[in-house]
Amino acid sequence: MWQQTLHFRPLRRNMEKLMKTILLAAGGAFLATIAAAQTPVLNVLTYDSFATEWGPGPAIEAGFEATCACDLQFQTAGDGAALLARLQLEGGATTADVVVGLDTNLAEAARQTGLFAPVSLAETNLPMAFSNANFVPFDWGWFAFVYDKKQLTNPPKSLAELADSDVKIIIQDPRSSTPGLGLVLWVKAAYGDQAAALWEKLSDNIITVTPGWSEAYGMFLEGQADMVLSYTTSPAYHLIAENDDSKAAAPFEEGHFMQIELAGRLTGSDQPALADQFLTYLLGDAAQSALITTNWMYPARTPAAGLPKGFETLITPAKSLTIPADQVESIRQAAVDEWQAALAK
Numbered sequence: 001m002w003q004q005t006l007h008f009r010p011l012r013r014n015m016e017k018l019m020k021t022i023l024l025a026a027g028g029a030f031l032a033t034i035a036a037a038q039t040p041v042l043n044v045l046t047y048d049s050f051a052t053e054w055g056p057g058p059a060i061e062a063g064f065e066a067t068c069a070c071d072l073q074f075q076t077a078g079d080g081a082a083l084l085a086r087l088q089l090e091g092g093a094t095t096a097d098v099v100v101g102l103d104t105n106l107a108e109a110a111r112q113t114g115l116f117a118p119v120s121l122a123e124t125n126l127p128m129a130f131s132n133a134n135f136v137p138f139d140w141g142w143f144a145f146v147y148d149k150k151q152l153t154n155p156p157k158s159l160a161e162l163a164d165s166d167v168k169i170i171i172q173d174p175r176s177s178t179p180g181l182g183l184v185l186w187v188k189a190a191y192g193d194q195a196a197a198l199w200e201k202l203s204d205n206i207i208t209v210t211p212g213w214s215e216a217y218g219m220f221l222e223g224q225a226d227m228v229l230s231y232t233t234s235p236a237y238h239l240i241a242e243n244d245d246s247k248a249a250a251p252f253e254e255g256h257f258m259q260i261e262l263a264g265r266l267t268g269s270d271q272p273a274l275a276d277q278f279l280t281y282l283l284g285d286a287a288q289s290a291l292i293t294t295n296w297m298y299p300a301r302t303p304a305a306g307l308p309k310g311f312e313t314l315i316t317p318a319k320s321l322t323i324p325a326d327q328v329e330s331i332r333q334a335a336v337d338e339w340q341a342a343l344a345k
Contacts, residue, residue: 040070042274045083045096048076049214049295056287056294063286070274079212080178080261084110091115097269098278100138103178104260105185105332107135107325116264117272122283124300126260128322135262138282139297142256142317143182144249145169145227146217146234152226155250159190162227162252163201170208170216170225174336177212178259179229184335185328186257189321195335199342206343232256232315237296240310248315255319261297 051057051074061072077086080101087094087110094115102110110116116134124130130137145162147155156162162169172180187202188195207225210216220228227250238244263282265275281287288299293308323331 040068040271040274042068042070042072042098042271042278043075043096044072044098044100044278045075045077045086045094046100047079047083048212050074050101051076054294056291059290059294060282060287063290064278064281067281068274068277070271072278079172079176079180079214081106081174081181082176082212085176087113087115092268094266094268096266097271097275098263098265100261100263100282101178102135102262102264103182104130104262104325105178105181105323105328107132107262108329109332110134110264112329115266115268117267117269119265119276119279122280122301124283125302126300127320128258128260130260132262132325135264136279136283137260137300138263138287139291139295139300140258140260141231141233141297142258142320143179143186144230144232144234144252144256144315144317146220146230146247146249147227148246149248150246151223155227155248156252157250158253159187159198159202160254162205163198165205167205167226168207169205169227169229170210170219171206171229172213172216173209173211174339177210178261179213179216179231180209181332181336182257182259183229184339185323185332186321188331188335188338189257189323190254196338196342199339200345203342203345209343231259231297232317233296233298233311236308236310236314239313240293240308245313251315251317253318255321256317257321260300 049055057074064072075096077083080103083099083101084106111134118133119136124137126137126140156165156167171183174180174184187198191198216228217230232249235247235249238247263279269275283301285303288301289303292299
């Protein structure tokens with residue numbers, strides 16, 4: 001009996017230690033679960049490239065979480081126009097609190113869903129007047145065709161000259177992509193009733209149409225086309241991040257169509273105060289600085305440090321083309337139909 005007691009005493013002590021460890025672990029997991037349940041979650045719906053590791057998402061997420069005692073979680077839906085399509089499909093069942101990545105060309109259609117709450121418009125440095133009760137601007141830029149100066153030594157100087165050339169281009173689908181929609185509106189704004197005729201000539205230059213910007217730009221970088229629809233700011237990425245000055249945006253005589261990207265709070269959000277706090281943060285110095293060199297656009301509010309070196313090398317269009325937001329809806333489908341008809345021939 002004494003021998004058995006000696007034999008089992010260490011075993012009993014080990015069992016006691018094991019039980020304590022299990023209880024401590026269970027208690028820690030329980031406390032962690034409680035803490036997680038008490039941490040408010042802000043769901044931000046945005047386009048794919050915004051939330052990637054090389055986009056502005058990670059820096060904005062870390063910066064905002066440091067100020068909000070919350071958990072910011074991104075949901076993604078392809079390119080900008082896909083955000084609107086998803087919201088129209090989900091309606092009031094959407095789990096998003098904030099949407100980041102619509103633009104002025106989609107603002108009216110988004111407003112008509114009835115899903116967006118009124119917001120306060122903060123002071124900005126936009127190059128044009130902006131006023132919208134449901135959205136705040138967070139960055140902006142001009143659409144442009146980007147090319148490699150080593151491969152294309154004499155780029156076209158206008159949309160018309162591009163259409164008359166044998167230059168091969170990649171563009172994005174206007175039904176799923178905000179740059180794609182921007183292009184059909186660009187053509188419409190510049191050529192009006194002659195837009196369909198220009199598309200018929202331009203269709204021979206198009207080697208493919210991608211769902212979003214990322215696919216198109218990646219194909220261009222792989223050498224699959226002479227030019228790609230992007231932004232006047234795109235060469236800044238190559239210059240600043242890669243020390244490569246071989247990429248440029250071609251200035252077009254007709255002018256360049258302007259895009260302003262927007263964010264808004266959804267009426268169904270169960271975190272309205274947190275959503276408003278995020279929109280305020282998005283226009284602050286930290287987020288605006290991050291957007292410049294991750295989203296590679298102009299900031300809606302210029303940070304105290306100004307624009308980084310390299311942005312002064314970018315082209316500035318002689319003319320900015322726009323279509324008032326309240327007029328876009330009346331011509332958007334017709335402009336897309338003209339594009340689609342030309343490509344179908």
